Amino acid sequence: MSIDAIRRIRRFNRAVTAEVGALDTSFLGRGRPLGAARVLNAIGHGRGEVGSLRDYLGLDSGLLSRLLRSLEEEGLVVTLPHPQDARRRVAALTEAGRQEFAAYEALSNDRAAQLLARAPKGDDLLRAMDLVATALGRERIAIEETDPRSEAALHCLTAYYAELGRRLATGFDVALSRDPEAADMMRPRGAFLVALSDGLPVGCVGLKGKGGDLAEIKRLWVCPSARGLGLARRLMEEAEAAARDLGITTLRLDSNNALTEALQLYRRTGWVEIDRFNDDPYPDHFFEKHLP
Amino acid sequence: MSIDAIRRIRRFNRAVTAEVGALDTSFLGRGRPLGAARVLNAIGHGRGEVGSLRDYLGLDSGLLSRLLRSLEEEGLVVTLPHPQDARRRVAALTEAGRQEFAAYEALSNDRAAQLLARAPKGDDLLRAMDLVATALGRERIAIEETDPRSEAALHCLTAYYAELGRRLATGFDVALSRDPEAADMMRPRGAFLVALSDGLPVGCVGLKGKGGDLAEIKRLWVCPSARGLGLARRLMEEAEAAARDLGITTLRLDSNNALTEALQLYRRTGWVEIDRFNDDPYPDHFFEKHLP
DNA sequence: ACATTTCCCTGACTTAAGTCAGAGAATACG
DNA sequence: CGTATTCTCTGACTTAAGTCAGGGAAATGT
Numbered sequence: 001m002s003i004d005a006i007r008r009i010r011r012f013n014r015a016v017t018a019e020v021g022a023l024d025t026s027f028l029g030r031g032r033p034l035g036a037a038r039v040l041n042a043i044g045h046g047r048g049e050v051g052s053l054r055d056y057l058g059l060d061s062g063l064l065s066r067l068l069r070s071l072e073e074e075g076l077v078v079t080l081p082h083p084q085d086a087r088r089r090v091a092a093l094t095e096a097g098r099q100e101f102a103a104y105e106a107l108s109n110d111r112a113a114q115l116l117a118r119a120p121k122g123d124d125l126l127r128a129m130d131l132v133a134t135a136l137g138r139e140r141i142a143i144e145e146t147d148p149r150s151e152a153a154l155h156c157l158t159a160y161y162a163e164l165g166r167r168l169a170t171g172f173d174v175a176l177s178r179d180p181e182a183a184d185m186m187r188p189r190g191a192f193l194v195a196l197s198d199g200l201p202v203g204c205v206g207l208k209g210k211g212g213d214l215a216e217i218k219r220l221w222v223c224p225s226a227r228g229l230g231l232a233r234r235l236m237e238e239a240e241a242a243a244r245d246l247g248i249t250t251l252r253l254d255s256n257n258a259l260t261e262a263l264q265l266y267r268r269t270g271w272v273e274i275d276r277f278n279d280d281p282y283p284d285h286f287f288e289k290h291l292p
Numbered sequence: 293m294s295i296d297a298i299r300r301i302r303r304f305n306r307a308v309t310a311e312v313g314a315l316d317t318s319f320l321g322r323g324r325p326l327g328a329a330r331v332l333n334a335i336g337h338g339r340g341e342v343g344s345l346r347d348y349l350g351l352d353s354g355l356l357s358r359l360l361r362s363l364e365e366e367g368l369v370v371t372l373p374h375p376q377d378a379r380r381r382v383a384a385l386t387e388a389g390r391q392e393f394a395a396y397e398a399l400s401n402d403r404a405a406q407l408l409a410r411a412p413k414g415d416d417l418l419r420a421m422d423l424v425a426t427a428l429g430r431e432r433i434a435i436e437e438t439d440p441r442s443e444a445a446l447h448c449l450t451a452y453y454a455e456l457g458r459r460l461a462t463g464f465d466v467a468l469s470r471d472p473e474a475a476d477m478m479r480p481r482g483a484f485l486v487a488l489s490d491g492l493p494v495g496c497v498g499l500k501g502k503g504g505d506l507a508e509i510k511r512l513w514v515c516p517s518a519r520g521l522g523l524a525r526r527l528m529e530e531a532e533a534a535a536r537d538l539g540i541t542t543l544r545l546d547s548n549n550a551l552t553e554a555l556q557l558y559r560r561t562g563w564v565e566i567d568r569f570n571d572d573p574y575p576d577h578f579f580e581k582h583l584p
Numbered sequence: 585a586c587a588t589t590t591c592c593c594t595g596a597c598t599t600a601a602g603t604c605a606g607a608g609a610a611t612a613c614g
Numbered sequence: 615c616g617t618a619t620t621c622t623c624t625g626a627c628t629t630a631a632g633t634c635a636g637g638g639a640a641a642t643g644t
Contacts, residue, residue: 008418008425009404011490013315015425016308023305033600050622063602065623087610087621112301119427124520126300128420133300133307135411198303228416325630342592355632357593379591379640 012132019115026107030100032074035059037104039067040076040093044101048090049082076100130225134197138229141197143238148185148192148206156194156204160221167258168282177280180208180218190215191242195222195231202226205235207242215243217253220262232265240291249291254283304424311407318399322392324366327351329396331359332368332385336393340382341374368392422517426489430521433489435530440477440484440498448486448496452513459550460574469572472500472510482507483534487514487523494518497527499534507535509545512554524557532583541583546575 027037038057047053054064068091071077076097082088093101119125134141146153164172185192185206195203203222209215217239222231243251253271255262263285271287319329330349339345346356360383363369368389374380385393411417426433438445456464477484477498487495495514501507509531514523535543545563547554555577563579 005408005418006401006404008422008492009407010400011429011492012421012425013312013400013404014490015428017312019428020305020309020312035601060602060604061622062604062624069623081610085611085621089622108302108305109298112298112305115301115428116297118430124423125427126297128423129304130300131416131420132424133304135417136307136311136407137303138410198306200300200303327631352632352634353592354594354634361593373640377591377641381592 023108023111026111027104029107030103035063036067036070039064040071040097040101041104043077043091043093044098044104048092050079050089050091053091071097127225130200130223133200134202134226134229137197141195141202141226141229141231141234143193143195143234145191145242146194148180148182150194152194152196152201153192153204155201156221156223157219159223160204160219163221164256164282168256169258170282172282177282180206180216184208184210185218188246191239191246193235193238193242195226195235197226203231203235205239207239207246207248209243209246209248213247213249215246215248215251217251220253227261232262233269236265236269240289244291251289251291252277253287254278254280255285255287256282257284315400315403318403319396321399322395327355328359328362331356332363332389332393333396335369335383335385336390336396340384342371342381342383345383363389419517422492422515425492426494426518426521429489433487433494433518433521433523433526435485435487435526437483437534438486440472440474442486444486444488444493445484445496447493448513448515449511451515452496452511455513456548456574460548461550462574464574469574472498472508476500476502477510480538483531483538485527485530485534487518487527489518495523495527497531499531499538499540501535501538501540505539505541507538507540507543509543512545519553524554525561528557528561532581536583543581543583544569545579546570546572547577547579548574549576 024034027034030037032040039053039059042053042056047056050064050068053059054061057064059067068077068079071091072079074096076094077091078094079089079091082090116125148157161172161174180190184190185208189211190207190209192206193204194201201223203226205220206218207215208218217236220232220235222235240251252274253266254277255266257263266287271289274286274288276283276286316326319326322329324332331345331351334345334348339348342356342360345351346353349356351359360369360371363383364371366388368386369383370386371381371383374382408417440449453464453466472482476482477500481503482499482501484498485496486493493515495518497512498510499507500510509528512524512527514527532543544566545558546569547558549555558579563581566578566580568575568578
């Protein structure tokens, strides 16, 4: 742990504190204290229930209550009892509230755009920001089951194919590979998982089943800025759990010699190499694992 | 300006806000409001004069005054009239104040170390942080004249030699090159400039003189995370200004074909290519510029 | 030498943020 | 069915932060 590293991190902190402060200041321009603005934005982002607002914003119950009242008086928010449990309350934006929320979103987007505009090399900066955000938000990476045709899934798959094209000596053309049907990677036959870090897709894995007790793992991918966090392992564990849940007892997968990290992961996590089980042109390694 | 880029920046903002907040919270652990802690730390970092404290922290004069009083009552700070101008006052830490300041520094360092410890690939993360901090703090990069043997200068020169070693087809060995005497790059014969971003050296340039009206530009370097910001140009302008100040009328420099950005910069800023003027083994391009 | 300006200070405010105790309604539990 | 628990709300605080108007001492300009 060198002194130099600590100095660099502290310099980063200073630089970024100014940026965060500037965003807060721009939020004050709407003539509302920051606390109320934060509540309004949290509701706009889909956090309706009062309890979840409290947890998310870390506010005292009394304080949040008052902030909600002030937003109600402004006509931006209405609160209604929760349909299932009338002790709880759910806040929702009115039409005026939605407009105000949109104004805050526009402020945030403007600041982001300004930052990008004064940045030297747009893409390097974005990549660096992704890496930092992922490292800082490591414990907040959520793995979710989704439709393999969802926006998040397509984001990952596009990046995955592009990476295969770069890494395989032969290049890669999806059309030549056996692209699974979406229905094979959805319940009840299979599943598709994406890893989301604060909403940004950073990894995926597919479980492709045919209805029997045999299934295949496909499309395991982790985005470069999220590598080294053990995310691939987590994705595989979740995929195996989903397989068990579907009554699957044997898993298979194919891979390529160029994908060294993946091969290493499979060998370390109980997969055994078997003979070729398909005629797909790209893979040259084949694995199997029996689920207990 | 893609939507995706804005989403990524906003995700970065969220991730980093949590980090900044955590640092603030840890500062509260010393039983002192954040405002007072900020003042104490600013004094500890060498900002003694009340006026400069006010500017740096962006505080109202009355508020700062009160914060200073509270630190005085705690016995952490003493304020004395400014020796040159008795209207102004200068704050300084007492022995107890120095200890308290050291405790805050330790908290900051701990947080930085923790962040680094939970990071996956230490060096990638640090590089990404440098890039972000430099891009955000772009307008705060200061160019200072320094001893070519100072810590900051050596930091730059070491990185410069390493980079030459990587980029030149022949490799690079300082011993074979004509390494200037330190005295040739200091007043009154020459000068050495470093660019500091929040204290971190991010670039340098040397002006090597022999006492006459001819001098050479040497060791122009900008660290990778600060490229694309026009820093090399600024360094060259400052070096030329220093040369004029020293009464120098003709500047020369040598460079290598592999250093394309540098060659481009020279050609665009009024340098003309001339014949080889030394027998150094590394350069293959030679330039001259007359100062008006 | 005198008026003006600069600098920091004090006192009297306002606003935001946060804490805590307890009330009232609804649900869960035995 | 009655009691305990959960959930949100209100009222009565405290603390931090910030604003504004002046005042006194020192320096500056004429």
